[in-house]
Amino acid sequence: MSDAQEKKSGPGGSWRTRLRSRLRRPLSFYLTMLLLVAIVPSFVFSLIILKRSTDEQERVVTALLKASTGSVTRLVEREVDGMLTTLKVLVAAGADDGNNPERFYGRARSSLADTDSNLLVIDRGHNQLFNTRVPYGSPLGKASDPISIDQAFRNGGPFISNVFFGKTAQKWVFNVYLPITTPLGNSDYLLALTRNAESMAKTVNRDVLSPGWNAALLDGAGHVIASSDPDLAVGKPFFMEIVPALRVGVGDAVHDGVEYRTVTEFSVLTGWKIVAWAKSADVDAPALWSYLWLSLGGLLFGGIAVAGSTAIASLLTQGVKVLARDAHFLGAGRPIAPRKHMIVEIETVSAALADAAQARRKAENEIRFLMREVAHRSKNQLTVIQSMLNQSLNAAESRVDFAETFRKRIAGLARSTDLMIANAAQGVDFQELAQNQLQPFTPDDPQRVHLSGPPVRLDAQVSQTLGMALHELATNATKYGALANSSGVIDLQWSVLEGTFLFVWREKGADIAPAEGASPRKGFGTMVLERMLGMALDAKLERIMHEDGIEWRVRIPEEKLSANLAAQP
Numbered sequence: 001m002s003d004a005q006e007k008k009s010g011p012g013g014s015w016r017t018r019l020r021s022r023l024r025r026p027l028s029f030y031l032t033m034l035l036l037v038a039i040v041p042s043f044v045f046s047l048i049i050l051k052r053s054t055d056e057q058e059r060v061v062t063a064l065l066k067a068s069t070g071s072v073t074r075l076v077e078r079e080v081d082g083m084l085t086t087l088k089v090l091v092a093a094g095a096d097d098g099n100n101p102e103r104f105y106g107r108a109r110s111s112l113a114d115t116d117s118n119l120l121v122i123d124r125g126h127n128q129l130f131n132t133r134v135p136y137g138s139p140l141g142k143a144s145d146p147i148s149i150d151q152a153f154r155n156g157g158p159f160i161s162n163v164f165f166g167k168t169a170q171k172w173v174f175n176v177y178l179p180i181t182t183p184l185g186n187s188d189y190l191l192a193l194t195r196n197a198e199s200m201a202k203t204v205n206r207d208v209l210s211p212g213w214n215a216a217l218l219d220g221a222g223h224v225i226a227s228s229d230p231d232l233a234v235g236k237p238f239f240m241e242i243v244p245a246l247r248v249g250v251g252d253a254v255h256d257g258v259e260y261r262t263v264t265e266f267s268v269l270t271g272w273k274i275v276a277w278a279k280s281a282d283v284d285a286p287a288l289w290s291y292l293w294l295s296l297g298g299l300l301f302g303g304i305a306v307a308g309s310t311a312i313a314s315l316l317t318q319g320v321k322v323l324a325r326d327a328h329f330l331g332a333g334r335p336i337a338p339r340k341h342m343i344v345e346i347e348t349v350s351a352a353l354a355d356a357a358q359a360r361r362k363a364e365n366e367i368r369f370l371m372r373e374v375a376h377r378s379k380n381q382l383t384v385i386q387s388m389l390n391q392s393l394n395a396a397e398s399r400v401d402f403a404e405t406f407r408k409r410i411a412g413l414a415r416s417t418d419l420m421i422a423n424a425a426q427g428v429d430f431q432e433l434a435q436n437q438l439q440p441f442t443p444d445d446p447q448r449v450h451l452s453g454p455p456v457r458l459d460a461q462v463s464q465t466l467g468m469a470l471h472e473l474a475t476n477a478t479k480y481g482a483l484a485n486s487s488g489v490i491d492l493q494w495s496v497l498e499g500t501f502l503f504v505w506r507e508k509g510a511d512i513a514p515a516e517g518a519s520p521r522k523g524f525g526t527m528v529l530e531r532m533l534g535m536a537l538d539a540k541l542e543r544i545m546h547e548d549g550i551e552w553r554v555r556i557p558e559e560k561l562s563a564n565l566a567a568q569p
Contacts, residue, residue, distance in 0.1 A: 026317070031309040039302050046298055062250050065263035065276060068209050072274045073265045075203040076217060080176060080270050083117060083193045084158055087178040090119060091191060101129065105136045116199040120175070120192040122149060129189070133168050141167065143192075145175060152177035152190055160270045162219035163197050163235055172197040172234045174225065197234050200226040204274070212282035218273045225272065238275065252280070319346035326353045333360065427457035427562060430466070430503075434492060437470040441478050448483070453494035456501065459562050465532050473505050473552065482507035482549050501556045507549030 093107055101121070108119040109132040121129040126149055128140035143149055148161035159177045166173040175192045204215040204226050216227035216238060224232050232239065240255050240262070253260045259280040266273055323346065326336050336357040339350040434451055442449050458466065474483070474490075482488025487509050494503035533539035537560045544551040 026313070031313045031316075032306065035305045035309045039298075039305055042298065046295065062263075064210050065213075065250055065261070066265075068213060069215070069263050069265040069274050069276045072204055072209075072215050072217070072276070073267055076200065076272065076274065077267055077269045079200065079203060080160060083176045083195065084178070086112075086115075086117065087158075087176060087191050087193050090193075091178065091180055102136055105130050105132065108132055117193045117195045118169075120190075120194055122190040122192055124153060124188055128168075131168055131194075133194075144168075148175065148177065149190060153179060153188065155179075160272075162221050163223050163225045165235065166194065169194070169196065172225075174219070197225045201228075204228045209276065210278075213276050213278040215274060215276040218275060220271045220273075222273075240277070253277075316346075322346070323349055323353065326350060330357050330360070333364070335361070427459060428463035430456040430458055430463075430494060433458065433463050433467055434470055437467050438474050438490075438492075441474040441483060443483060443486075448489050450489065450491045452492075453503070454496065456494065456496060457562055462537065462561055465536055469533060469554075477507055477510075480510075482510040485509070485511055488549065496558055499558045501558050501561055503554050505550075505552040505554075507551070508546075510549035512545075512547070512549065 090108055090111065093104070093111070112119060112132060118132040120131045120143070122143050123129060126142045126146045128143055130136055131138075131140055134140070144167045145161050145164045148159065148164075152159035156179055161175040161177065163172050163174050165171070173194050173196055175194045178191045178193075180189055180191055200217055204217055206214075206228050209215055209228065214227065214229040216229065216232055217225040218238055219225055222237055224234055224236055224238060226234065240253050240260070248264050248266050250261070250263045253262050260277050261280050261283045262275065262277045264273055264275050322339055326339070329336050330353055334357070336350075336354045338347075338354040340347060431451060431453065438449055438451075477483040477488075477490055482490050488511075489508045491506045491508065492503065493506075494501065496502075530541060533554060533556070534541065537556045540555045542553040544553065
């Protein structure tokens, strides 16, 4: 900011200027400040945690315990709920089987083949009608859980048993009962889905528990169904007397002189309990070690961060110096090579500077070429204008007619020149040239002028000559031809075939009434077509007079259209 701008901005601007001056520091300083801003609050927060760790430890441990046992509870209920759903599906399947128990047996066994469950059908006398653990028709005795069977019949709804030793399975099992009335003898029956207790071990494995914790699944009588501790046997009472019937939450217990931290959850769906326990010393140790490592890690991280900021600042400073040198080369017009760098953004900027230097050199070359081209074309245009002047003067009937004709021809030449300059590098499109030259003559109904043909690029000098020819054709059509009335049409078509550019100017609906015996007088437009096109472009012209208008057919060798264009750098 200059002194005048600073004074104009007032005291506020001066204050900001002084502040910027005082804050002017190397990049390494600001990177270090950035890291300190990120690190210092972390250390302060760590100190607060360390100070409050004793008060918060109990709350954190409690939350972890509840989360662990809650996870186990949800897994158990999901397994049992899945068994109930399977029973309901089998009930629906049994209804389709009617009075054919063997068929129902086969369908049930097939459905349960890839599961840990088996299906039993039990009547009120505790008799097993079939059991998918054994082949159909095998002799079966009484069910092994008569108390739960009677209770299931009394409840009239789903019922989950305690763990018991199954006589048929010869393992500790539990059953999920569902009373039904089926066509099988028109009596009440229980569908029982039985499952080995060991299959529930996955619900209390250590993967769902915090480190150092064990968990056990207990039935309503306090017997172990499954446990993550291999020392606890299935079907035996739990080793600690700490679980009242509906008690849930965190507690403490002492067994054989060892203090334990415990938590219990109650499953409403099954009536079972989930108990998690761990030694108090094991529970408290991870938290203490965590705080210790947090302190040590914070100090180590701070040291590494400061060292890293110094290294990064050095890399950035080196990259900025390289970019500054390249920018100086760019200003001096010298070539710049893209530089490799460890920092991608600096490498990107370096590549952009190299591209900019190359683009500048290309632009400078184009400017030099255009300067030479402008000088050359200015001489050509002066020659053309001189010829236009002579022809307009010879053809004019009055000074007013001369001025108007010469002005229009100069305007057409100017439009061609505009296109030539705008498309100096890639050439002028013939359709754009035709639209540009015919636009001043186009009537209110644009459908009266029709253009069609493929894309054709013209050399600038060629476009100037063809532009003058199109201008003269449009002028003649406006005075004497298709555009001299309200219904005439001009159809301009062009094509490139076998190395020849052909364009056809066809006027239709013109009012042609030549005087008898009068010979047609060649105007400037005709001279442009016959002389300039013929001499400059080796064009072959054919003029055809139709009853409704004139037709010009012009053939130009294709190489004449872009000879100079191809020679440009």
